[in-house]
Structures are given as C-alpha cells and as structure tokens.
Amino acid sequence: RKEVEQDPGPFNVPEGATVAFNCTYSNSASQSFFWYRQDCRKEPKLLMSVYSSGNEDGRFTAQLNRASQYISLLIRDSKLSDSATYLCVGQMDSSYKLIFGSGTRLLVRP
Amino acid sequence: DTEVTQTPKHLVMGMTNKKSLKCEQHMGHRAMYWYKQKAKKPPELMFVYSYEKLSINESVPSRFSPECPNSSLLNLHLHALQPEDSALYLCASSQEGGSYNSPLHFGNGTRLTVT
Numbered sequence: 001r002k003e004v005e006q007d008p009g010p011f012n013v014p015e016g017a018t019v020a021f022n023c024t025y026s027n028s029a030s031q032s033f034f035w036y037r038q039d040c041r042k043e044p045k046l047l048m049s050v051y052s053s054g055n056e057d058g059r060f061t062a063q064l065n066r067a068s069q070y071i072s073l074l075i076r077d078s079k080l081s082d083s084a085t086y087l088c089v090g091q092m093d094s095s096y097k098l099i100f101g102s103g104t105r106l107l108v109r110p
Numbered sequence: 111d112t113e114v115t116q117t118p119k120h121l122v123m124g125m126t127n128k129k130s131l132k133c134e135q136h137m138g139h140r141a142m143y144w145y146k147q148k149a150k151k152p153p154e155l156m157f158v159y160s161y162e163k164l165s166i167n168e169s170v171p172s173r174f175s176p177e178c179p180n181s182s183l184l185n186l187h188l189h190a191l192q193p194e195d196s197a198l199y200l201c202a203s204s205q206e207g208g209s210y211n212s213p214l215h216f217g218n219g220t221r222l223t224v225t
Contacts, residue, residue, distance in 0.1 A: 032211045043200055043216040044153065087152060091212070096141060096166055096204075098214060100152035 003027055004090050006101035014109055017078045021104045023071045023088030030099075032091040033071050035062055037084045038103070044087055047073075078108045113137050114217035116201050122223045123191065131186040131220045133201030141165075142184040143214065144176060145200040153200055159184060191224045198222075 006023045013019050025033075033050040048055060050071050054063040061074040071088055088101035114135045123129050133142065141160045145153035158166035159178040167176075173195075175187040184201055198221050202214040 032213075034213050041198075041221075043198075043219050044214075046213050046215065049211055049213060089214075096143075096158045096160065097155060102152055 002102075003092070003099045004088055004101040006086075006088050006104045008102055008104060010105040010107050012107045012109060013078055015078055015080060017108075018074065018076045019078055019106065020075075021073045021086055021088075021106075023073075023101050023104075025069050025071070025090050025099075027090070027092050028066075028069065030090045030092050033064055034089045034091075034098075035060075035071075035073050036087040036089060038087060039084050047086070075106075078106075080108050080110065082106060083108045114201055114203055114215050116199075116217035116220050118220055119218070120221050120223075122225060123188065124225055125191060125193075127191075128187070128189045130188065131199055131201075131222075133184040133186075133217055134182055135201075135203040135215070135217075136182060137203060137205075137215065138181075139203035139205050139215070140181060141204045141206065141212075142178065143202040143204070144174075144184070144186050145202060145216075147198045147200055147219075157186075188222075191222075193224050196223045 035047040036044040037047045038044040050062040050064045059076045063072045085103040085105050087103045090099045117132045144156040147153045156170045157176045162178045173190050177185040198219045200219045201217040204212045
C-alpha cells in the first residue's frame with residue numbers, strides 16, 4: 001500500500017462546480033500535510049498547509065481527519081484556471097522526506 | 111514569481127557530456143533538495159542538504175553528484191547520463207528541514223534531455 005494515496009482522476013467538472021479530492025495516508029505518525037498544485041510542465045506550487053482544525057483560503061478548504069487518516073481539499077466555484085494536478089503531500093514525523101501522492105488531475109470546462 | 115531560481119531552464123546533453131544544474135534561494139532556508147520528476151509522476155526525492163551538509167541520498171547513481179557551496183546555493187553535477195535520466199529536475203528549499211509544517215518551495219525546474 002502506498003504511503004499517500006490519491007484518486008488520479010481526471011475530475012471533469014463545469015465552471016462554477018464544487019469539487020472535492022480525498023487523500024489517504026497509511027502512516028499514523030505523519031504530522032504535517034500540504035496540498036500543492038502543479039500545472040503541465042511547471043513546478044509544484046504550495047496551495048495550502050492542512051491543519052487538524054481545517055483551514056480555508058478563499059474558495060479552497062482543506063481538512064485533516066486523523067482518526068480516518070485522510071486529508072481533503074474542497075474547491076468551490078471552480079474556475080477554468082483551477083485546471084491542474086493537485087498533489088497531496090505528507091511529512092512523516094520529523095523527517096526531511098515529504099511523501100507525495102501520485103496527484104489528482106482536475107479539468108474545469110466552460 | 112518563484113523565490114527559488116534554477117538554471118538553466120532547458121538542457122540537452124549527450125551521454126559523454128559533463129554539465130551542472132544550479133539552484134539559488136534567498137529566503138534564508140536551511141534545507142535544500144533535489145527532486146526528479148518524470149511525466150505524469152510525482153516528484154521523487156534525490157538528495158537533501160541541511161545546514162549545508164548532505165542529509166539524505168536516496169540511493170542515487172553516482173553519475174549525479176550534488177554540491178552545496180553555501181546555504182543559498184545548490185548544484186547538481188551530471189556526468190555520463192543515460193537517456194532514461196531525461197526528466198524535469200526540481201530544486202526546492204524549506205525553512206527548517208526536519209521540522210513540522212515546513213513546506214517545500216520549488217524552483218521552476220530544469221528540463222533535461224539526454225541524447
């Protein structure tokens with residue numbers, strides 16, 4: 001079983017839709033989590049850190065459920081510019097090694 | 111705009127060539143990383159430097175040789191590469207490697223093609 005697993009998608013949604021991605025992790029010692037977005041042939045860019053209490057940044061909401069060992073990302077009012085691959089990343093204990101999920105591809109259509 | 115700068119953006123090299131990739135950050139971060147990314151795959155960790163010392167080498171072949179001249183600079187020296195080494199090479203930095211909630215900040219990458 002992979003340490004961080006994501007549904008690869010693609011998720012194909014119309015503009016204005018709400019879409020949610022889930023990510024599961026296997027190591028209960030994992031401490032910190034992040035969502036990155038990556039456009040085609042570009043570098044990953046930090047979208048948001050994920051906290052147990054949940055955090056929101058504009059149209060984006062991230063939540064961490066430690067009991068069920070999953071992280072979620074909710075995107076409201078999808079824009080065409082949200083089309084990208086979304087990478088779920090976990091930091092295992094105090095290691096330098098961040099574990100990347102394989103990414104979920106989102107396509108927002110007009 | 112990225113705060114981690116990588117050069118060159120593109121590189122084509124033959125299997126007998128020697129080249130270097132360069133990375134610079136001015137955010138005062140103390141950990142720097144090299145990742146390799148193939149198409150439609152997540153980034154794979156290659157090396158980590160923390161406080162200018164090599165902390166992690168993920169069993170990378172010796173044809174890849176990292177160097178950290180100071181806390182702001184990270185190089186990756188390439189020699190006798192194979193065509194399968196063609197990929198996007200990403201440099202990243204983090205504020206305190208090994209501490210919690212210390213996300214990576216990536217450079218825009220070097221797209222390497224080995225012919």
